[in-house]
Amino acid sequence: MPATRGRRAKRMNGDDREAAILEAAEQLLETHGLHELSIDQIARGAGISRSSFYFYFPSKEAVLLSLMDRVIGQANARRDAALAAAGPDPRNLVRAGITAFYDTFREHRAVALAAAESRITTPEASELWSRVMDSWVAMTAGVIAHQQEVGSLPPSAVSARDLATALNLMNERVLHATFAQDTPSIDESAVVDTLVTIWLAAILGPSPSGPSQDPTTPPERPR
Amino acid sequence: MPATRGRRAKRMNGDDREAAILEAAEQLLETHGLHELSIDQIARGAGISRSSFYFYFPSKEAVLLSLMDRVIGQANARRDAALAAAGPDPRNLVRAGITAFYDTFREHRAVALAAAESRITTPEASELWSRVMDSWVAMTAGVIAHQQEVGSLPPSAVSARDLATALNLMNERVLHATFAQDTPSIDESAVVDTLVTIWLAAILGPSPSGPSQDPTTPPERPR
DNA sequence: CAGAGTATCGACACGGTGTCGATACTGTCA
DNA sequence: TGACAGTATCGACACCGTGTCGATACTCTG
Numbered sequence: 009m010p011a012t013r014g015r016r017a018k019r020m021n022g023d024d025r026e027a028a029i030l031e032a033a034e035q036l037l038e039t040h041g042l043h044e045l046s047i048d049q050i051a052r053g054a055g056i057s058r059s060s061f062y063f064y065f066p067s068k069e070a071v072l073l074s075l076m077d078r079v080i081g082q083a084n085a086r087r088d089a090a091l092a093a094a095g096p097d098p099r100n101l102v103r104a105g106i107t108a109f110y111d112t113f114r115e116h117r118a119v120a121l122a123a124a125e126s127r128i129t130t131p132e133a134s135e136l137w138s139r140v141m142d143s144w145v146a147m148t149a150g151v152i153a154h155q156q157e158v159g160s161l162p163p164s165a166v167s168a169r170d171l172a173t174a175l176n177l178m179n180e181r182v183l184h185a186t187f188a189q190d191t192p193s194i195d196e197s198a199v200v201d202t203l204v205t206i207w208l209a210a211i212l213g214p215s216p217s218g219p220s221q222d223p224t225t226p227p228e229r230p231r
Numbered sequence: 232m233p234a235t236r237g238r239r240a241k242r243m244n245g246d247d248r249e250a251a252i253l254e255a256a257e258q259l260l261e262t263h264g265l266h267e268l269s270i271d272q273i274a275r276g277a278g279i280s281r282s283s284f285y286f287y288f289p290s291k292e293a294v295l296l297s298l299m300d301r302v303i304g305q306a307n308a309r310r311d312a313a314l315a316a317a318g319p320d321p322r323n324l325v326r327a328g329i330t331a332f333y334d335t336f337r338e339h340r341a342v343a344l345a346a347a348e349s350r351i352t353t354p355e356a357s358e359l360w361s362r363v364m365d366s367w368v369a370m371t372a373g374v375i376a377h378q379q380e381v382g383s384l385p386p387s388a389v390s391a392r393d394l395a396t397a398l399n400l401m402n403e404r405v406l407h408a409t410f411a412q413d414t415p416s417i418d419e420s421a422v423v424d425t426l427v428t429i430w431l432a433a434i435l436g437p438s439p440s441g442p443s444q445d446p447t448t449p450p451e452r453p454r
Numbered sequence: 455c456a457g458a459g460t461a462t463c464g465a466c467a468c469g470g471t472g473t474c475g476a477t478a479c480t481g482t483c484a
Numbered sequence: 485t486g487a488c489a490g491t492a493t494c495g496a497c498a499c500c501g502t503g504t505c506g507a508t509a510c511t512c513t514g
Binding site: 020021022025056057058059060063 | 460461462463464465
């Protein structure tokens with residue numbers, strides 16, 4: 009990046025600079041964990057000094073919070089669109105929801121990983137993520153309760169809410185492991201299918217393959 | 232704790248002091264996250280100065296690593312005993328394994344939570360935990376593969392290994408959430424049942440409740 | 455072109471880390 | 485018993501990242 013040709017573009021306006029900080033941070037997070045990133049690095053990456061950084065954000069965690077907001081908004085939008093297009097069949101619903109989540113965080117894996125890191129130290133990040141997870145859990149619990157009413161899931165000993173919580177936490181952890189290439193973790197090519205399989209086993213339960221009420225989709229669904 | 236009656240017990244021998252540090256650390260971790268704990272606090276808690284601390288451990292992460300070793304050893308021992316006592320029925324196997332895990336980390340929740348925190352910053356902690364998880368995954372994958380051979384689980388599109396990975400990561404995350412009282416999380420009273428339900432749905436799959444081959448244990452197993 | 459707001463920086467104080475050299479205590483062997 | 489070796493302890497120092505403050509430069513608008 010040569011300094012904007014000829015005359016050096018000295019001052020940036022506040023919004024541009026803020027955007028530059030966000031961009032620099034996300035870019036640096038591709039290669040370094042949040043904890044191994046100093047404010048100085050982010051500031052330099054955005055073309056300002058460390059102390060100028062504080063003019064825009066009170067801490068690096070605040071930067072991440074901004075980044076998280078954007079990504080979460082995208083995830084929710086994508087989910088709502090996907091679910092609307094999926095129709096009522098729980099098989100499609102589940103796959104659509106998981107895919108929306110997967111696609112978004114795959115595109116912004118740096119932010120996703122940093123968010124998990126930040127949650128530990130920053131209450132704000134923790135609360136933001138809690139709200140996100142809660143909305144997914146509530147939605148999932150609705151689907152499960154519906155399956156129980158319709159009769160394809162026997163109202164087991166565990167509550168729909170708890171089941172929904174466990175499944176969503178599984179997604180969170182499994183996708184994190186995949187994106188971080190943890191050991192053990194699941195390959196990107198298989199992760200969605202694996203999650204969908206478990207979700208369907210858990211919420212469609214005992215009914216082996218026979219569709220209980222919606223014959224619009226084939227009972228067997230390989231691939 | 233009054234200073235050992237009358238004459239102050241000045242010097243401790245090295246092993247005692249090391250034990251005191253471990254104890255102080257675990258005790259402090261009950262109420263504070265690892266990141267909000269300074270070496271000075273741990274050292275004072277063990278009755279020495281900060282610089283003396285370095286005589287015993289190179290960092291607070293090293294202390295945690297010691298703590299983790301002990302707890303992990305306990306978890307493995309408990310698991311092996313439980314599995315040996317559980318017999319071949321996968322229903323009992325699954326519940327026994329999950330309960331062993333749950334019980335151990337419940338008794339040492341401070342260490343469990345700190346371990347998760349430390350994994351982010353300390354490669355050693357990350358590797359140690361990876362090895363633990365890998366051994367659980369391998370064991371689980373064995374059970375799943377066996378179920379597939381026996382025929383009660385149709386060899387689905389996803390590999391036994393991936394299934395095992397997802398289920399174990401679910402346990403890790405769900406139990407963490409429970410012990411940390413995250414939002415959302417599952418109450419301690421319900422968490423084992425919830426996990427067992429999902430595991431059985433995933434690895435026993437389509438077969439509703441009929442015992443597949445081992446009639447020595449009752450198919451129903453409440454409490 | 456003056457003044458209000460915007461943007462930037464250097465310098466400082468603070469708190470946590472890790473190292474080093476000095477010193478005190480303890481057991482043991484001559 | 486008393487000197488020496490090893491063990492244990494500490495204070496002082498240098499370092500690094502953070503956050504704040506006051507000074508200054510730039511820019512727009514009247």
